[in-house]
Amino acid sequence: MKELSTEEKIVQAAKEVFTQKGYAAARTDEIAVRAGVNKGLLQYYFKGKSKEKLFKAIFEEAFLKMVTRINVIFESEDTVEHKIELALDAYFDLLLENPNLPGFIVNELHTNTHAFVEEIMQKTNRPNPMPLLMQIMEEAAQGKIRPINPVHLILNVLSMTVFPFIARPLFQRMINVNDETFMDMMRQRKAEILDFVKHAIKP
Amino acid sequence: MKELSTEEKIVQAAKEVFTQKGYAAARTDEIAVRAGVNKGLLQYYFKGKSKEKLFKAIFEEAFLKMVTRINVIFESEDTVEHKIELALDAYFDLLLENPNLPGFIVNELHTNTHAFVEEIMQKTNRPNPMPLLMQIMEEAAQGKIRPINPVHLILNVLSMTVFPFIARPLFQRMINVNDETFMDMMRQRKAEILDFVKHAIKP
DNA sequence: GTCTATAGGTAGATAGAC
């Protein structure tokens, strides 16, 4: 356990509270309590609109984490199948370590009341999916993979990877498993998806 | 356009506000304004904790809509492949008419601060997935479909169906399409998923 | 840098006039 500075403790606590409750339900009081510091210190470290400033910092970091991973899919030089494998590797690493990251992001984008969510999205250089779409169509034309709508293929892979983490509260209740078992299933899942997709795109 | 009673107007407005903003960010003021009625009437029709009571009614209806559809997958007498087709039919019908239903539910379950979310989930008789899981394994043993982990198969179908609607704000920006185009893509998608899954489970 | 006290604003609930 490292020694955290007061500021770091606040940021850490804010990350917990915001990702669990969302911006609207988050309380700065709770952030202070969890950080083990006084309310007033939030103002000292994040002068003026401290709640908003803290949120911006945390949402931006989370958003970048999720989106920059997508670049892995798009930018490597490789076959479609191997690109998918690389993407699954990268994403499962991220998600297994931060299981409620996608829920947080999707939630804030869904309930987006705040202009700054828009700001952050524009700041991030979003990846360009076109080259990958072209590649998928080319490989299909060459008979390397089955002809398939490239947008839906990408969306399928992303869906199968991310959705279980978002629907986790519902899913766990449905099949009645605890947190540990859920994480075990997710660790297994990377291989399952790869296998599933390989068969689905086989010519 | 039917004539709605005052109470119906309130419920309708509440449905809009809650599903768009989520419970925490929703404002009873806005519900009253959208319903075109006075704030005080919320108390008249939903005495005591009107915000909470309204939310309960709306969340429960939404939750039932989503979950009872899952029963379609589980309870019919049919082949696995045809069950999947039926499920896709049922779900896409629902989602194309209520595109932000899953976002709303997942959001409230994720940020769940309220005990009543728990209540509602227990009230609904959740479907039992066991028979379907068994059937998938049987068909695999008989060589009708490829051997596959049944839980992940179900999760794959559900993921590909529901995820795009949840990630819609992000997805639309990523590929830069308007609402109309998005809905068109989703209408196409049902056939895409069915095709994808058929190839993936082919022996 | 840290804490206490309090101000200022907002949202939900309530009482009572019409």
Added chain:
DNA sequence: GTCTATCTACCTATAGAC
């Protein structure tokens, strides 16, 4: 049934003591 006015609670922000 509908509306106005007000109350109360809560939350963020601020000022100032230590």
